[in-house]
Amino acid sequence: MIELDTSSLDLTRLPTHVAVIMDGNGRWAQRRGMSRIEGHKRGKDSVRTIVEATRKLGIPYLSLFAFSTENWDRPHREVNALMSLLRRYLRSEIDRMMHNEVRVVAIGDVARLPSSVRAELETAIERTRDNGKLTVGLCVSFGGREDIIHAAQALARRVAAGELAPDAIDEANFSAELGTAGIPDPDLLIRTSGEMRISNFYLWQLAYTEIYVTETLWPEFRETEYVAALADYQRRERRFGRVLEASPSDKLGAARRA
Ligand code: FPP
Numbered sequence: 001m002i003e004l005d006t007s008s009l010d011l012t013r014l015p016t017h018v019a020v021i022m023d024g025n026g027r028w029a030q031r032r033g034m035s036r037i038e039g040h041k042r043g044k045d046s047v048r049t050i051v052e053a054t055r056k057l058g059i060p061y062l063s064l065f066a067f068s069t070e071n072w073d074r075p076h077r078e079v080n081a082l083m084s085l086l087r088r089y090l091r092s093e094i095d096r097m098m099h100n101e102v103r104v105v106a107i108g109d110v111a112r113l114p115s116s117v118r119a120e121l122e123t124a125i126e127r128t129r130d131n132g133k134l135t136v137g138l139c140v141s142f143g144g145r146e147d148i149i150h151a152a153q154a155l156a157r158r159v160a161a162g163e164l165a166p167d168a169i170d171e172a173n174f175s176a177e178l179g180t181a182g183i184p185d186p187d188l189l190i191r192t193s194g195e196m197r198i199s200n201f202y203l204w205q206l207a208y209t210e211i212y213v214t215e216t217l218w219p220e221f222r223e224t225e226y227v228a229a230l231a232d233y234q235r236r237e238r239r240f241g242r243v244l245e246a247s248p249s250d251k252l253g254a255a256r257r258a
Helices: 024-031 036-057 069-073 076-099 113-128 144-160 171-175 224-233 248-257
Strands: 017-021 063-069 102-107 136-140 188-192 212-213
Touching: 017 212, 024 036, 024 171, 024 212, 036 063, 036 076, 036 136, 036 224, 063 076, 069 076, 069 136, 069 224, 076 102, 076 113, 076 136, 136 144, 144 171
Parallel strands: 017 063, 017 188, 063 136, 102 136, 188 212
Antiparallel strands: none
């Protein structure tokens, strides 16, 4: 298990669900005169570290944007390398996941994955299904708009079958048709490598999520950077569109003015 310095954190106020856009593998490699694929390989080590750190902190949900629907348009060689890394990651980590009671779920259009990757993923999902300490959502061939369209289609089918009235569509039954059904919305989104974009990641789920963007490239995002992101999150004031309850002195002032 990795060493974590948590002295800057309030361990009673950690997020329940952290989502990560792992960006900057290509830039990390190119700056070193290496191929983009080398960057992805190094990025895989960051994945391992962040999964272990999340487990160690006791955060119950982690989502990793590993491959977007748009990533299929990258050169074949790079797509193949990413698929092979995913397969090798699942194979090499499964025993450690079992030991650490980590559950793997896939979020996205898994049917588009090559059969060898799909098989490895299905094995990991099946073997880890009863693990209860941490759920890792691997977002593969995932697009936020596609996720919403699939949910709309599923609800439309229920309406057409007469099972659901159009006015009965609400946030709860819509959420239940998304790839993240049963998983709470993220409290914190981390994006590495400085881009201020959602890039078609979770569109519905990020409605009230705190966003943390760091210039650090994903292959260099390790324990220290993760703890810094969590400490920053703990300094935020989450209002969910409401105003904060008036402080006792405000209440006193209001009483005096009344
Ligand atoms: C973005 O970097 C990253 C990806 C497209 C894929 C993320 C994949 C990994 C971290 C490796 C394997 C994953 C797992 C789950 C084992 P980029 O290529 O867009 O970087 P750039 O913006 O600098 O070009």
